[in-house]
Every structure is written in structure tokens, then in C-alpha cells.
Amino acid sequence: MSTAEHEDGSVDFDGPILQLRGVKKSFGDLRVLAGVDLEIEKGEVVCVLGPSGSGKSTLLRCINLLAPPEEGTITLEGTQITGTESEGGVDFVRRRVGMVFQQFNLFPHKSALENVTIAPRRVLDRSDAACNDRGKELLASVGMTDKVDEYPDRLSGGQQQRVAIARALAMDPHVMLFDEVTSALDPELVKEVLDAMRELASEGMTMIVVTHEIGFARDVADRVVFMDGGVIVEQGPPAQILDNPSEERTKRFLGLVLEH
């Protein structure tokens, strides 16, 4: 696989933007991922569904090396990022992969704008002016123009989560990971966050979305992945997986989720 890095950090590569092969991860005696193979194409939106404890969140944490896998390989833009043959380090990954968390994790001692600008300023050494301009642009893109100077404790959950999306985008990621980003929100605040994600998907961002929002998966996903017991049970286009699953475990899960 040939790769060449450009000055802006982008890499020429063949094949999928992200490739997982036999990824395994345990916490103590608990095996959370029991061998996951997954390929993501550039610009693809993949929704990951599955019961709690099925390893969905851990999968995301493996991809950005917050929880490095014990076995298997992960290749990002043609560069192996795991194991002894790893060519790209943690920095390589974190500058290409953004993440949004269930609990927002905004920095409470910083304003919305400072939350968005701190990483490009400190990690990429960009000028304050450039960071502020870009930060305001990103906050505008998630509908937060009039809240740039507010602190997180003055924002609703939905607003905080939109700031968190802008914050991740400020590092110009090539792939975005969403870890149950609407699960901690009041029902009436879910839509504004999903709309921001829809917008991002329509701009061609590569996204891996762990979610319980079946409607979002149906509308936005190019592919739905169903996980259970630390493995991928089945995957395919949303219509196929959601309406006509072939595996018993998928049917049972969807039955429980769609009942109400």
C-alpha cells in the first residue's frame, strides 16, 4: 500500500480510509471486543447499533487509541496505527480522528469559543486570530453564533453537544467518531444535535456513529453495523438491516428498540 504525506497532513492512499482486522480488547477478565473486522470508505456514514455492553463505545475508543486494542490491526489512511508495526503514532491518529462524547466533556473553565480554539492553538500552533475566525465559523455552522462567549454551564445539553462537535471539527479531522452523543440529552434537545450531524454528513465527512437513534440511522447512514457480544453480527444498507435483518439477535434487538 503506497502512502505519501502532503504538507497539510493529508495522505495519498488506496482503499478504505479505515480498516480494522481482528481487533480484540479486554478490560481485565472482561472481553469487550472479540475480533472485529470493519472497513470504512472515505465519506461514508456508518451507524453502529447494538445492546449496551456490546462493545460499540470500546470500538470507537480503539480507533482513536484512547483504548488501544490488544490484538488485531487498525489502518488509517493506509498507515498502520496499532501493534509493533505501527507507523503512525498517537499524534497521527488524533490529528485525523475527531471524537464527540456522550457526556459532552466540554472544558467548564473555558468559553464556547475557547473550547473550540484551544486544541488548534496549543497543538497545531495556529495564530489566535486564525483560530478565532475558524472557531466562530465552526460555531456558526452548528447554530451557536450568539453563544460564542458563554461558558458551558450556561448552555443547554444540546447546545453543549453542538459546541463539542465544533470543537472536534476545529482540528480538521478526516474521520469523526460519535459516541452515543444524544443519549444524555432531554428528548426535545436531540433533534438540534442530530441536525448538526446530518449537515456534517451531507458535506461528505466520514462518520462512525454509535447511536440508539434508529430514525437517524435509517435517514443518514450509508451502512448500518449491528454489534453484539463484542463482534459484528451483521452489516449492510440501513433498509436491509433495519427492515429485514437476517440474524436472530438483530431481530430481537430491533424488536425491543422499535417496540415503543
Add this chain to the structure above:
Amino acid sequence: MQALWDSIQAIQQQFFDPTVMTENFDEVLAGFWVTLRLSVIAGVLSLIWGLILAVLRQTPGKLGAIVRLPAIAYINALRGVPLLLVILIIFVGLGQLTNEGAVPEFIGIPTWFGQRDVFWYGVFAITLTYGAYMAEVYRAGIEAVPSGQMEAARSLGMSHAQAMRYIIVPQAVRKVIPPLLNDFIALMKDTALVSVIGLIEAVQVGRDVSRETLNSSALMLAAFMFLAVTIPLAMLLDRLIARQQAQTSRGVSVL
């Protein structure tokens, strides 16, 4: 009845003799000025040294153990030894090493900024000890910052050091300002221990006067001078704690 009255007068004379207090006021105040300088210099250095220790203590990973374990050992050792002992060890040790030529006089018998060597021995000893106390306070603050903060910072490409510097420590310090202030009050009172190696600070001046006059009033005067500083600090502390509690109960993070 007269006997009782005589007793009361004797007590008043022994502890609150206005003549002794006024005659020795300037001398005690000069001593208290030394106490204050020692407290502020050692207090600031302890705050810095304690933060360094606390951050070293949090260094992650196998490689981090090279600094993490010594930091833990240091903190536990200095927390478990009387400050008085640390003062004496430094006084005897540094003085003797300088006499033998093992340590340059500039460091062994420091007279920086016109202060005597025993003043700086006191600064060293208090900083070494209170740095360890304050490291534990900072540690509590660092551990009180939710783990999601570190994860978010790391996911944005920050190194562990950058995440500590810009995200974790600023939040931790805000949480522990009251207990740090509490430690500073204790530190200020502990400066009196430096008198054992010959520093003429407030308590020592009071002792010298009481030895000459056989009267406790100069010592009481020193006590009032301490209270003039520590009571406002304690009131400030109470207000800070009340403010934090109000914010926490409103569900607002402490800024």
C-alpha cells in the same frame, strides 16, 4: 474578696500589661515582620513545589513510574516527619557540609536578599514539608476533575502534559483554593518552629522579652499579631467554601 481582686489584677498584669506591650511593641512587630516574610516566601514556594510534585505523581504509564514513584515516596516521607526535625536536619547538615567545603558557601550558608542563613534554612524546611502537604491537596483536586476531561483533551491531540497544563490543573486548582488557604494558615503558625535554630521572629522576640520581664504580655502581643492575619484569612476561607457550596448545589461547576 480582696484576695480575688488581687488575683484578677495579677492575671491581668501577667498577660495584658499595657506598659510591657507598648514598650516592646516595635520589637515584637519587627519579629512579626520576619514571620510574615518567611510565611509568604515559604508559602509561595510550597504552592509551586506542591503543584510540581502533584503533577509528577500523576505521570501515567510504565515510563512515568521513573518520576511517579520517587514523587510518591517523597510526599509520604515528608508528610510523616515533624517539621521541627526537618529544620534541624537542614540547619546542621548544610552548615556542616559548608564548613567541610562540600557545598559552596553561596548555597550552604545563604544570605540572599539580605536575609540571614537561618531564615533561608527555615524557607527550605517549610517548603520541603508543606510542598508535600500541598501536593496531597492538589492531588485531591486533580482526581476530582472528571476523567472525561482528560479523554476529551487527548482526543483533540493534546499530549498528557498539555492536557494537564491547560485543562486539568486549572480546574483542579480552583477546586482546592480553600484547603490550600487552610494549609497556608497552618504554615504561618509553624514558622515559629524556625526559632529553634536562632531566627528572631515574633515568637522568639516574645520569649526574649518575657525572660527579661518575667511577664507574658509580649507573648500575648505576638499572639494578637498572628490573629490579626489568621482571623481575616479564616473568614475569607469560610466565604470561599460557602460560595463553592452554593455553586455546587445549584449544579454549576465551580469556576
